[in-house]
Amino acid sequence: MSFQAPKGTFDWLPPKSERILAVREALVAPARQAGYGYIETPTFEDTELFARGVGESTDIVSKEMYTFPDKAGRSLTLRPEGTAPVVRAVLQHGLHNGQLPVKLWYSGSQYRYERAQKGRYRHFWQVGAEALGAEDPALDAELIVLAAGGFAGLGLKKVTLLLNTLGDKVCRPVYRAALQEFLRGLDLDETTRQRIEINPLRVLDDKRPEVQAQLEGVPLVVDHLCAACKAYHEDVRALLSATGVAFTDDPRLVRGLDYYTRTTFEFVHGGLGSQSAVGGGGRYDGLSEMLGGPALPSVGWALGADRTFLAMEAEGLLEDAAASRVQVYGVALGDDARRRMFLLVDEVRRAGISADMSFGGKGLKGAMKGADRSGARFALILGERDLAAQAVQLKDLTTAEQTEVPLARVVDVLKGKCSDPHA
Ligand code: AMP
Secondary structure, eight states: OOOOOOTTOOOOOTTHHHHHHHHHHHHHHHHHHTTOEEOOOOSEEEHHHHHHHTOTTSHHHHHOOOEEEOTTSOEEEEOSOSHHHHHHHHHHHTGGGSSSSEEEEEEEEEEOOOOOBTTBOSEEEEEEEEEESOOOHHHHHHHHHHHHHHHHHTTOOOEEEEEEEOOOTTTHHHHHHHHHHHHHTSOOOHHHHHHHHHOTHHHHTOOOHHHHGGGTTOOOGGGGOOHHHHHHHHHHHHHHHHHTOOOEEOTTOOOSSTTOEEEEEEEEETTSTTOOEEEEEEEOTTHHHHTTOOOOOEEEEEEEHHHHHHHHHHTTTTTTTTOOSOSEEEEEOSHHHHHHHHHHHHHHHHTTOOEEEOOSSOOHHHHHHHHHHHTOSEEEEEOHHHHHTTEEEEEETTTOOEEEEETTTHHHHHHHHHHOTTO
């Protein structure tokens, strides 16, 4: 029996795998342009980092973590999200002692033991951006604008931004108590009743119709904001409006992670069915302190690369996915010609032109099939007679036009043709 990738995971294969690399890159391109620096953290961390940083009461920590002891008995966990590791790294290396805010971006795999379905995997990829150490509505707005720019840069049209605020340590506890009082009066199952006591905001997020039906008239955080939180939120909204980033106020938007305060947002896509969130984030002013650091008000987001890819498919943006692998393909006949072609292809690549060649001693027909499949624009054909004449046949595979070019000149000729898209 052959092996299969574990449940909830999948492989990225060519040609789609090239596109996912481009998607990840495009999503963070606006953040990089705004001066965010790249950070890479380990794929596993001390389990306690997530237990404290994400919160014991969350689904992620209580049900979804891949936790294991290492050989020395330490409890380690495959990272389920990127923010707690970034804050850990900032504190560990004292980055917060320099210029604030510290602006960082990352790109990496995340691991959650979720119920696997389309768009929801156990191993998935997020790109993220975080700005640590400043409490400024302009910073919240900047990050939202950068994320919106990432989706727009991919040509996505059906991404909607949902916006809310969760209050801060002054007004949130008052709201929490009002919410708990309301929820305790509802007809709910035992697990949900427990959730009211531990993490009542999450009940708002319960998708079941029998729960949603009872939430009519539920207290909303917007009606309980303190003056400072209200002003802050208005500033964020005004800045977004001024930059032309459309948003929908969603007073019931909460996020699955415990550490959010004030600004919260989510990007959803209309073509994805139930797993519609393509990204989300918000302000997490208390996280650094929860991890033993100083007060470090911060804001950030994570965008799901795999779901963004599905969104692009849904919008028909990936139809030319069979794009060419290389520009030039070498076909050589006979051992001497093959050896010479090996060197020629190397030379072509060094000149900055992508190139491949036929391997495995194929005849002309098989080798030309390889050239077609590669999607190359040009084939270089080298037979023993060409070799003796120190020349090579340059074939334009779109027009079937063939010309003989001296071996010594072929790289220059290709450079001219490959730099001109209309050649
Ligand atoms: P979160 O860290 O839960 O806020 O997730 C941020 C984004 O990551 C979501 O909006 C999704 O696009 C993506 N994401 C989260 N969980 C998964 C998953 N299990 N499979 C695929 N993408 C996910």
